[in-house]
Amino acid sequence: MNSTISDRQRAISVVSPHSGFSPGQFAICLKGIVWRESLRFLHQRERFISALVRPLVWLFIFAAGFRQVLGVSIIPPYQTYILYAEYITPGLIAMIQLFNGMQSSLSMVYDREMGNMRTLLVSPFPRWYLLCSKLIAGTAVSLLQVYAFLLIARFWEIGPPPVGYLLVLPALVLCGLMLGALGMLISSAIKQLENFAGVMNFVIFPLFFASSALYPLWQVREGSPLLYYICEFNPFTHAVELIRFALYAQVNWLSLAVVGGCTVLFILGAILAYDPSRGFLARRGEAAGTA
Amino acid sequence: MITPTLSVEAVSHAYGARQALDSVTFAVEPATFAVLLGLNGAGKSTLFALITRLYATQSGRIRIFDHDVRRASGEALRILGVVFQSRTLDLDLSVMQNLLYHAALHGIRRREAQTRADEVLARIALKDRAHDKVRNLSGGQMRRVEIARALLHRPRLLVLDEPTVGLDINSRADILRYVRQLIATDGIAVLWATHLIDEVADNDHLIVLHQGQVLSDGPLSRVVDDCGATNVRDAFARLTRSEHLSGDTE
Numbered sequence: 001m002n003s004t005i006s007d008r009q010r011a012i013s014v015v016s017p018h019s020g021f022s023p024g025q026f027a028i029c030l031k032g033i034v035w036r037e038s039l040r041f042l043h044q045r046e047r048f049i050s051a052l053v054r055p056l057v058w059l060f061i062f063a064a065g066f067r068q069v070l071g072v073s074i075i076p077p078y079q080t081y082i083l084y085a086e087y088i089t090p091g092l093i094a095m096i097q098l099f100n101g102m103q104s105s106l107s108m109v110y111d112r113e114m115g116n117m118r119t120l121l122v123s124p125f126p127r128w129y130l131l132c133s134k135l136i137a138g139t140a141v142s143l144l145q146v147y148a149f150l151l152i153a154r155f156w157e158i159g160p161p162p163v164g165y166l167l168v169l170p171a172l173v174l175c176g177l178m179l180g181a182l183g184m185l186i187s188s189a190i191k192q193l194e195n196f197a198g199v200m201n202f203v204i205f206p207l208f209f210a211s212s213a214l215y216p217l218w219q220v221r222e223g224s225p226l227l228y229y230i231c232e233f234n235p236f237t238h239a240v241e242l243i244r245f246a247l248y249a250q251v252n253w254l255s256l257a258v259v260g261g262c263t264v265l266f267i268l269g270a271i272l273a274y275d276p277s278r279g280f281l282a283r284r285g286e287a288a289g290t291a
Numbered sequence: 292m293i294t295p296t297l298s299v300e301a302v303s304h305a306y307g308a309r310q311a312l313d314s315v316t317f318a319v320e321p322a323t324f325a326v327l328l329g330l331n332g333a334g335k336s337t338l339f340a341l342i343t344r345l346y347a348t349q350s351g352r353i354r355i356f357d358h359d360v361r362r363a364s365g366e367a368l369r370i371l372g373v374v375f376q377s378r379t380l381d382l383d384l385s386v387m388q389n390l391l392y393h394a395a396l397h398g399i400r401r402r403e404a405q406t407r408a409d410e411v412l413a414r415i416a417l418k419d420r421a422h423d424k425v426r427n428l429s430g431g432q433m434r435r436v437e438i439a440r441a442l443l444h445r446p447r448l449l450v451l452d453e454p455t456v457g458l459d460i461n462s463r464a465d466i467l468r469y470v471r472q473l474i475a476t477d478g479i480a481v482l483w484a485t486h487l488i489d490e491v492a493d494n495d496h497l498i499v500l501h502q503g504q505v506l507s508d509g510p511l512s513r514v515v516d517d518c519g520a521t522n523v524r525d526a527f528a529r530l531t532r533s534e535h536l537s538g539d540t541e
Binding site: 020024025028029031032033035036039040043044114116118119120121122123124125130275276 | 343344345346347364365366367368369371373375377378379380381383384388391392393394395396397398399400401
């Protein structure tokens, strides 16, 4: 009996010299995931270019065209009349992050179909930590895109006061996490890559157009009270407003609370969805592939 | 008494009304080459998804050494190397970048990871391709890289789900030979899922899985003797009552 126990203990001590991971190893894992996402992003030049071109088209064409049509009165956080291009800049920043979040979602569906996702999911680190690391990586990529956009806009003298570039960073991180988590949650519910077009129609467009990205909500209220309430309940509106206020060194507390709450909610939902015992994936029998 | 490297105890799994695994029980001892033989649809990939914790075990228990995959998944996955049936390498990254990413997912420092990656690539004779994009490798080379990657964190158990599917005869033989060598050189245990009967060798431990049930489990010679067969092909046909043996000369 004693020899059996000692054999067993020896076997275990050989295979697991220590249990758990040190904080340093958690950091290595996070760094590795961010590094991989950055590499993928840099390798996909078309993705970077389209991420920039999309908001720039809105800024330089749409905003110029509607400059005379859409007047913007003095509303917080602005203290003077502003150009329409300046008004829509925060909305376009949020749009970059929205598209990036959905792009991450698309790549998760693709990774799942191709099998790459399994590399991540069989890591011995806790599943919640792996998903949060992936979210952080996606957010880091969205920050690169946003600052590249702000830099180009600056050349056309569109942009916030210099201090706004720094103060907007925490808001961008929070909004990036919220929209990334939303994308992750959606990715868990999409079975096939082909279904992703539906996300464009049913998620991106409603979120973007039923928000304060392109027009102030007081103008929406005059046109349609119902749409106004929809916009008010849209978390994307609050992402836009959080960014808008932060660019002008102010905090919109309501938007901060909504974005913060939604971030937590979406992250929890995504963790639950990717949990092997409770998630949608296991119920669908998807990860096993051909049995 | 030796602690099995892998023990699967009365594991059942269903997708809704469809029963994929029914009370599956077997064990793989250290330094053993165990073949999980079954036709397509037998439940091999479901079992792999449970061993690797892609799915949670619905009933029964899976342990890697003494680590319950469900309760201590981190410790279990830490000593497990996996090669899935479908390719899981990132085609747009280089071979080295794929290996370093995997090392990071196991908390291995960059310098140590680089050293280990050089070692495993030298073992599979692909060191000169370290900085090539995976996309530019052949199917057999990709498989070798996947095996090298699975060994990077020095696992004690290597599980491979139909790793030779889609490869030519030479690549299949190379990979099989290499994995068998690992048992002698590294002392690891291997669980090799396949539907190709010619991949079973005389000294292997054989587990026959059919329609979610283990029909036979033990050393190859015993499995063949127990069902009164003359060889593994005959034994498999008798056990599964199948005239059709899938792709043994694929």
